Every structure is written in structure tokens, then in C-alpha cells.
Amino acid sequence: MPLTLYNFDLDESCYKVRLALSMLGLEWETIPVDVIPGKEQLTPPFLSLNPLGRLPVLKDDDFTVTGTEAILAHLARTYDTSGTWLPAQGENFTKVMKWLNFSARDLEVTISARQHMLFGLPGRDDETLRTASAKMLRIMDDHMIARGFEGARWFAAAHATIADIALFPAFALSRDFGVDHDEYPALRSWARRFRKLPGFLTMPGIPDYH
Amino acid sequence: MKLSFGFVRDDHIDCLYHGWQYDTGGRCRYIPAHPDLTVPETIRVTAYSALERAGMIWTTFDPQSVFPLAPEETEQAVPVRSIYLECGREQVLDMLRPASFQPYRQSVAANTEFRSLGSNLYTLSVAEDTLLIGVQTISGQRTALHIAIAGTLEAYEGRGQAHFFQWANTLRHRIEENSRHGLSNLSLLTGGAH
Numbered sequence: 521m522p523l524t525l526y527n528f529d530l531d532e533s534c535y536k537v538r539l540a541l542s543m544l545g546l547e548w549e550t551i552p553v554d555v556i557p558g559k560e561q562l563t564p565p566f567l568s569l570n571p572l573g574r575l576p577v578l579k580d581d582d583f584t585v586t587g588t589e590a591i592l593a594h595l596a597r598t599y600d601t602s603g604t605w606l607p608a609q610g611e612n613f614t615k616v617m618k619w620l621n622f623s624a625r626d627l628e629v630t631i632s633a634r635q636h637m638l639f640g641l642p643g644r645d646d647e648t649l650r651t652a653s654a655k656m657l658r659i660m661d662d663h664m665i666a667r668g669f670e671g672a673r674w675f676a677a678a679h680a681t682i683a684d685i686a687l688f689p690a691f692a693l694s695r696d697f698g699v700d701h702d703e704y705p706a707l708r709s710w711a712r713r714f715r716k717l718p719g720f721l722t723m724p725g726i727p728d729y730h
Numbered sequence: 731m732k733l734s735f736g737f738v739r740d741d742h743i744d745c746l747y748h749g750w751q752y753d754t755g756g757r758c759r760y761i762p763a764h765p766d767l768t769v770p771e772t773i774r775v776t777a778y779s780a781l782e783r784a785g786m787i788w789t790t791f792d793p794q795s796v797f798p799l800a801p802e803e804t805e806q807a808v809p810v811r812s813i814y815l816e817c818g819r820e821q822v823l824d825m826l827r828p829a830s831f832q833p834y835r836q837s838v839a840a841n842t843e844f845r846s847l848g849s850n851l852y853t854l855s856v857a858e859d860t861l862l863i864g865v866q867t868i869s870g871q872r873t874a875l876h877i878a879i880a881g882t883l884e885a886y887e888g889r890g891q892a893h894f895f896q897w898a899n900t901l902r903h904r905i906e907e908n909s910r911h912g913l914s915n916l917s918l919l920t921g922g923a924h
Contacts, residue, residue, distance in 0.1 A: 662899065665811050669892040703814045703874075729737070729746075 523548040526569065526577040528555040530638075532631065532689035533588040534576040535723045539685050540595050543719035544605070556639055589620040592682040605682050615676035619683035623690075626656050630690040633697035650698050657691060657704055664706035673713060680717055688714050692726045733775065784851060784862040785809050785878030804847065807862055807878040808886040810894045813902040814874050817909045819865060822873045825905045826852065826863065833857040834893045835885065853880070861894060875901075 523541065527534045527550045541548050553575060554560040562573045569577045570586040578585045578594070585591045596606035607613045633649035635641040663675065676683040691707050694700075701708055714720070722728055731747040738744075742751040742759060751760040756777035758769045780789040785807030815822055830842035836857040843855045854861045864876035877898050879886045886894075 666892065666895060669888050669895060671888070703812070705812065 623686035661704040
């Protein structure tokens with residue numbers, strides 16, 4: 521059953537889906553969407569796939585999935601035979617949900633910050649966006665420091681889950697919106713571990729190293 | 731190109747740009763584009779002295795500067811965390827001096843003792859527990875505190891670290907509240923002047 525991703529390479533949410541597809545060892549086709557400068561995602565053929573006019577969109581055969589976290593969950597539940605990327609039940613399942621919720625709601629400001637600073641898309645002023653984004657990264661860093669004291673190395677479980685995939689780009693791309701990595705040592709260590717996962721991919725703004 | 735973008739390989743650091751390799755003294759030892767070349771001694775980068783002490787790495791821009799030698803109690807340290815604060819060094823120290831904490835190894839109530847072990851290293855002690863606090867001045871309005879526990883991993887790993895992690899987070903919160911409060915007082919005063 522063919523998987524098709526409607527994709528824009530510079531979009532970090534599309535990158536999350538590409539990461540999940542690759543780390544799950546799946547094959548997929550890509551349909552490029554001209555977001556910048558074409559605004560193709562706001563035109564009728566695309567709006568019929570997602571009336572919100574937002575990427576990513578995944579087609580799994582004739583099943584259309586929108587919403588980044590929903591796509592990650594769909595891929596993990598459908599294709600991850602190990603059952604680790606989205607634990608089936610228990611506290612680890614709930615922890616993954618908590619961080620997916622954080623990704624969808626609280627990390628939105630990091631997406632706005634990056635779009636505003638890279639592409640000049642409308643948003644609040646640079647400093648407000650940068651401060652609000654740094655606050656979210658600090659919450660993530662605090663969490664990973666505390667996890668370290670419990671001997672845990674991933675956000676939600678003893679192993680990587682789709683929560684780690686959902687959270688990685690905001691940190692890895694933070695220099696795009698003017699937040700350096702110096703003050704987030706626990707996230708730096710976590711990002712280094714994340715890069716070593718089989719199937720890891722980069723995107724523009726995330727070099728092969730660092 | 732910053733050398734910090736490069737890679738540490740064995741005891742050399744490799745520049746990301748053209749792979750020039752520098753030794754621990756900052757002298758260039760190998761240029762990949764000219765593998766047979768004996769690299770002239772004049773190709774070097776500035777080396778800064780560095781020291782690991784109290785669970786932190788210390789360095790200075792001043793080549794003449796001598797590191798203050800802290801007492802032996804700082805030799806073994808267990809890291810807790812760093813906190814970054816939007817205020818000046820003096821403001822942070824004013825909050826740190828009267829700070830207190832619940833000891834980890836003993837649950838008795840005791841006074842907190844604040845000491846200076848040199849210009850940028852302080853300790854807070856209660857009963858058997860001592861925290862090592864490095865104060866890093868980033869700018870006039872930005873200061874970092876690097877916090878470690880004096881002692882061994884056997885004594886503090888895990889739960890002990892978590893105990894002082896919570897303390898550090900509360901301290902950060904209090905300093906930030908104080909800083910915000912101070913700012914709002916300032917703007918009130920400014921408002922009154924107009």
C-alpha cells in the first residue's frame with residue numbers, strides 16, 4: 521500500500537513525517553507543494569485534502585491523514601512492528617501523548633518564530649517570538665535534566681518514541697530563530713543520541729554534524 | 731569559522747572548514763591538503779588556559795591570570811544543573827547570599843552557610859551537604875549559575891541530584907520573580923516622573 525507525502529522541504533512539520541517514515545524503514549512517494557513563494561497549500565486542490573491549508577498531508581492508499589501528530593501516530597501504530605515508537609498502553613503511552621500535545625500546541629510558537637525570521641511571514645516581533653520559543657526549549661531541557669537523574673535518556677520512555685521525533689526539529693532548528701544551543705545541555709546530549717538513530721535524516725538548517 | 735564547529739579527534743581538534751588539525755597547545759600539526767608538509771610552527775591559534783574544578787570547566791582570557799585554588803572539598807563534585815538569569819551578577823549574588831536549602835543527607839534543621847572560594851566560586855552548606863556554585867558573568871544583564879554538589883556519586887547520584895535540581899529551579903524562579911518585580915517598580919518610578 522503506497523504512502524504519499526505532500527511535502528515542502530523547508531517545513532519542519534513535513535520533516536517530522538519524513539523522519540518517522542525513514543526511521544520506520546518505510547518507502548514513500550513525495551508530492552512537492554510550492555508553499556513559498558507559491559502558497560499552493562491555500563489553493564482549492566490542496567484545500568480539499570486539508571481545509572486548514574497546512575502541510576503535511578499523508579495519503580495511505582486512499583486514506584488521507586492531516587495533522588502532524590496524527591500522522592506520526594498513524595505511521596507508528598500501523599507500521600511499527602516493534603511497538604516501541606508508540607507504546608500501546610500504560611504510562612509510557614500517556615507520556616507520549618503529553619509530549620505530542622506539547623508539540624502541537626506549545627511548540628507552535630517556534631514554528632511561527634522560524635517562519636517569521638526566515639521567510640518574513642507575519643508574526644509578532646522577533647524578540648517576543650524568540651523569548652517565547654526559548655521558554656519552551658527551557659521546559660524541554662528541564663525535563664531532560666530531570667530524566668537524566670532517573671537514568672532515562674528519551675522524552676517519554678526508555679527508548680525513542682514519536683514524541684522525540686515531534687520535539688527534535690524545534691530544538692535542532694532553533695538557531696534559525698536566533699536561539700543558540702549553549703544553554704540547553706540536556707537537549708544537546710539528547711539531540712546527539714537522536715542523530716544516531718537508524719534512519720535519521722537531515723533537512724536544510726540541520727547539518728550532518730552538530 | 732569557529733573551531734568549536736570542528737571535531738575532536740584523539741587529542742587534536744579538527745577545523746570544520748579545511749580539516750586543519752591543532753594540538754592541545756593550539757599549534758597546527760596537520761593540513762590535509764598538504765599531507766607531506768611539516769607544518770610551520772607559526773601556524774597556531776591562541777590557547778587559553780583551562781582547569782576542571784568543582785565539576786566545572788574554568789577558563790580565562792587573561793594569560794597571566796592564575797586560577798584561585800579552591801580547597802580540597804571541591805575536588806569531587808556531582809553535577810546538578812546550570813541556570814541562566816536575565817540579571818546582573820550583583821543582583822544574583824544578593825539573592826544567593828541569604829539563600830537556604832533543605833539538606834539531603836540529614837533531615838535536621840540547620841543554618842545555611844554562604845562562603846566565597848575565589849572570585850567566581852561560592853558554596854552554600856547545610857549540615858553535611860555543600861553546594862558548589864560557579865557564577866559566570868555573561869553580560870551586565872545576563873548571569874549563569876553552574877551548580878554542583880561537593881561529594882561523591884555514590885552519595886548523591888540520582889535522588890540527591892534531583893533534590894538539588896528542585897532547589898535550583900526554585901532559586902531560578904525566585905530570582906526571576908525578584909527581577910520582574912524590580913523592573914515593574916522601576917517602570918512605576920519612571921511613570922511617576924512624567
